[in-house]
Amino acid sequence: MAVGTVLLTALLALLGYLFLKLRSTMRYWQELGIPCEEPHIIMGSMKGVRTKRSFNEIWMSHYKKFRGTGxxxxxxxxxxxxxxxxxxxxxxxxxxxxxNKFTDRGFFHNTEDDPLSGQLFLLDGHKWKSMRNKLSSTFTSGKMKYMFPTVIKVGHEFTDVFGQYVEKSxxxxxxxxxxxxxxxxIGTCAFxxxxxxxxxxEAEFRVMGRRSITEQRLSAVGxxxxxxxxxxxxxxxxxxxxxxxxxxxMRIVRETVAFREQNNIRRNDFMDQLIDLKNKPLMMSESGENVNLTIEQIAAQAFVFFAAGFETSSTTMGFAxxxxxxxxxxxxxxxxxVLEVCEKYKGDFTYESVQELVYLNxxxxxxLRLYTVLPVLNRECLEDFVVPDNPKYVIKKGMPIIIPAGAMHRDERLYPNPATFNPDNFSPDRVKERDSVEWLPFGDGPRNCIGMRFGQMQTRIGLALLIKDFRFSVCEQTMIPMQYDxxxxxxxxxxxIYLKVERV
Incomplete structure (x- = not known):
């Protein structure tokens, strides 16, 4: 009986200690006197995410509640x-x-067991820097020119299919x-x-692309x-x-790489450039690391280019x-x-002519301001950092950092009448006057979006071709105001997004 009492006491003491430990972690900001909301013991400030609240609702409400406090x-x-x-x-x-104190995003990745998580977006530290250097040459303006005809070709097929839908309804x-x-x-350019x-x-690529965005391996708790x-x-x-x-x-990448290598096929696309990084003469970094890409690394970069690229660009075009x-x-x-530029270049678009679509841009x-597809930028602190002129505000080593770009874009202190759609916010004069960090759909600094040029190119082409041939207006099924997933x-x-469409 005495032994049972001792064991029970020990168990209760352990549970009490664990509870206090859990609770103390969730009292960090309160004890420092930094404004914050009372957190959920497991979900923290993310309480209700994906069930009662969207991610963006969490960012927006937190920003509105605390802006101006520090x-x-x-x-x-x-x-x-x-x-x-x-x-x-x-x-x-x-x-x-x-x-240099905030190079990492701090997202979970496990390249050993989950090869597709070895993508540039998720990598941290030396692995990120090394991969960024390897890929930086693949998104230059010269490489965009190579891929431009492919995008235009798919664009014309797109308007043909779009027209067939308009004829039906x-x-x-x-x-x-x-x-x-x-x-x-992106399937063509990346694979x-x-x-x-x-x-x-219901083509396989479309189905798997849709699943890559919506399907989660883990639950919210996971x-x-x-x-x-x-x-x-x-x-x-x-x-x-x-x-x-x-x-x-992984299967698609292995098959694509093998087919191109065996048949000596080059398409001047993203996959070619990844294969070149795999097959160039064996090189070692100063630290002794093999700098050539593995097939798993190729798959991870092609996957993020595909999954992120098709969703962000199509979403932006839809909201536009x-x-x-x-x-x-x-x-x-x-x-x-669009019609003026088409006429100037004899009826079709060139890489140079698309650059002249200033108002479309x-x-x-x-x-992207009003509907910031990636509404937050995530970073992780690598060493203790005292906010300049605010000694009370210290970012400790290892802390996650959330920069709510979408919420900032809707702040009236930065954009007058922020809920109103106004392209003049981005006239050349206003852009010159604005600090670059006040518009962050692609991030900023050394870790900005590496695929920004490509995303902008396909978005301009898709919208230009549609606006040239079709007129869009609202209908009874148009959701106003917009509701988010x-x-x-x-x-x-x-x-x-349901719209009424007619040929021009």
């Missing part, structure tokens, strides 16, 4: 105390001025069609494969665990990528059409510019 507010990234940036000046310190759900266009563009998703919405305890999760061999998606993309349908004067001005930039980390409409 350079940052306290936040709990699940069970980890985190920094929620409130001022552009601090964002600039983190992204540009003191970048004047009301079109544009989001899915746009995703099929960008799937075919050299005719995806045919424009002709067949995601919370790997983000709270990333090192332990790696020791437990936990993976983020769903098994069917991993198998599909949504706003143009509600602002007919802006749409007419875009169409006038303003429309795209304003769309609660489960997506990226910004996405809840149930598609």
């Amino acid at each position: 350079p940052f507010a306290g936040f709990y990234w699940f069970r980890r105390p985190a920094v929620f940036v409130l001022e552009p000046s601090l964002a600039k310190q983190i992204l540009i001025k003191d970048f 004047p009301v079109i759900e544009v989001r899915e069609l746009l995703a099929r266009f960008t799937t075919d563009v 050299g494969i005719e995806c045919s998703s424009l002709k067949d919405p 995601i919370g665990f790997v983000n709270s305890f990333p090192n332990l999760a790696r020791r437990l061999h936990m993976k983020m990528t769903a098994e069917p998606i991993e198998k599909f993309f 059409l949504y706003e143009l349908a509600q602002n007919q004067d802006i749409q007419a001005r875009v169409r006038e510019e 303003q429309v795209i930039s304003e769309t 609660k489960e997506m980390f990226l910004i996405s409409s809840k149930s598609g």
